[in-house]
Amino acid sequence: MATLVTGGAGFIGSHLVEELLKEEREVVVVDDLSTGKLENLPESENLTFIKGSITDREFLKNLFNSYRFDTVFHLAAVASVFKSVEKPIETHRVNFDGTLYLLEESKRTKVNKFVFASSAAVYGDLPELPKREDMPVKPLTPYGVDKYASERYVVNSFNLYELRTTALRFFNVYGEKQDPSSPYSGVISIFMDRTARYLRGEEVTIDIYGDGKQTRDFVYVKDVVKALLIAERDSRTEGEVFNVGTGRETSLLALIETLKEITGKIPPVRFLPHREGDIKRSVADISKIRALGYSPSFSLKDGLKRTFRWFIENLLR
Numbered sequence: 438m439a440t441l442v443t444g445g446a447g448f449i450g451s452h453l454v455e456e457l458l459k460e461e462r463e464v465v466v467v468d469d470l471s472t473g474k475l476e477n478l479p480e481s482e483n484l485t486f487i488k489g490s491i492t493d494r495e496f497l498k499n500l501f502n503s504y505r506f507d508t509v510f511h512l513a514a515v516a517s518v519f520k521s522v523e524k525p526i527e528t529h530r531v532n533f534d535g536t537l538y539l540l541e542e543s544k545r546t547k548v549n550k551f552v553f554a555s556s557a558a559v560y561g562d563l564p565e566l567p568k569r570e571d572m573p574v575k576p577l578t579p580y581g582v583d584k585y586a587s588e589r590y591v592v593n594s595f596n597l598y599e600l601r602t603t604a605l606r607f608f609n610v611y612g613e614k615q616d617p618s619s620p621y622s623g624v625i626s627i628f629m630d631r632t633a634r635y636l637r638g639e640e641v642t643i644d645i646y647g648d649g650k651q652t653r654d655f656v657y658v659k660d661v662v663k664a665l666l667i668a669e670r671d672s673r674t675e676g677e678v679f680n681v682g683t684g685r686e687t688s689l690l691a692l693i694e695t696l697k698e699i700t701g702k703i704p705p706v707r708f709l710p711h712r713e714g715d716i717k718r719s720v721a722d723i724s725k726i727r728a729l730g731y732s733p734s735f736s737l738k739d740g741l742k743r744t745f746r747w748f749i750e751n752l753l754r
């Protein structure tokens with residue numbers, strides 16, 4: 438039996454793979470390397486990397502015929518909201534069609550568990566906070582719409598086909614290996630990258646769009662991995678959706694203060710006009726997943742410290 442991680446060469450996927458390998462499991466990663474990197478993956482005789490796209494049905498059929506998968510962790514996606522707005526058709530093929538193809542193969546070959554990476558983007562900008570899983574949703578972008586539609590297919594597959602499934606709505610995930618290369622990357626990876634460069638003597642700024650009072654629920658990647666494993670193992674998650682965050686709301690201004698405490702010095706902060714579509718506040722209610730024994734182990738400060746160390750080491754390489 439092997440465990441499949443789609444998108445396993447990406448940021449979150451590669452942390453999950455590391456953890457699965459620690460448990461001495463046989464892991465198969467499928468990734469088209471569109472944003473993922475081979476160097477994110479550890480060397481291990483228990484790991485098989487296969488370059489391929491989840492939009493290729495024949496490829497998926499052959500894959501599921503070649504292995505018996507116990508669990509499918511489906512994390513592959515065009516993870517950029519911005520790209521989904523620019524290229525809705527391409528994104529839809531990956532984020533929606535790809536999910537359906539994987540569900541079909543998982544059903545056909547009777548995998549034991551299917552865990553899907555959904556997103557807080559499904560909630561959109563409805564004002565009620567903190568976000569609970571049973572609240573109305575209002576996805577605002579192709580990315581959010583595809584995540585929501587996929588999520589419905591995923592959880593409904595439990596009732597319709599007895600495929601054991603779970604969808605996790607990740608809030609703002611951060612940590613080592615997150616790519617800071619686009620202006621739409623995770624804000625923590627961008628701030629970290631700029632600060633590491635600044636400490637090296639480069640002339641850079643930290644750019645904030647709007648007044649910096651916008652809030653997010655920042656969750657450290659190792660805590661997200663913990664939630665993925667609970668989703669895999671706890672039968673109470675079957676056919677259910679769970680928020681994965683910390684339940685703590687942090688403004689960008691507070692984030693910068695914490696970063697300064699850790700690094701001693703940060704680049705000058707530049708305030709730019711508010712970006713259209715930027716949600717003002719976001720925070721998860723995590724009581725549903727807490728009831729299964731989940732609680733975040735990393736404070737923002739601890740998570741930022743570990744992330745910063747990685748950015749410094751990797752910039753200097």
Ligand SMILES: NC(=O)c1ccc[n+]([C@@H]2O[C@H](COP(=O)([O-])OP(=O)(O)OC[C@H]3O[C@@H](n4cnc5c(N)ncnc54)[C@H](O)[C@@H]3O)[C@@H](O)[C@H]2O)c1
Binds near residue numbers: 445
């Ligand atoms: N990072 C966050 O804050 C966050 C928040 C909510 C949800 N998510 C979701 O979590 C998952 C992982 O996100 P991430 O932040 O690690 O992003 P990422 O871009 O690092 O990982 C996505 C991976 O999927 C791969 N991929 C893309 N298209 C593919 C295709 N057609 N076939 C095979 N592989 C393909 C990419 O190469 C990459 O390795 C995604 O589904 C994303 O939507 C992330």
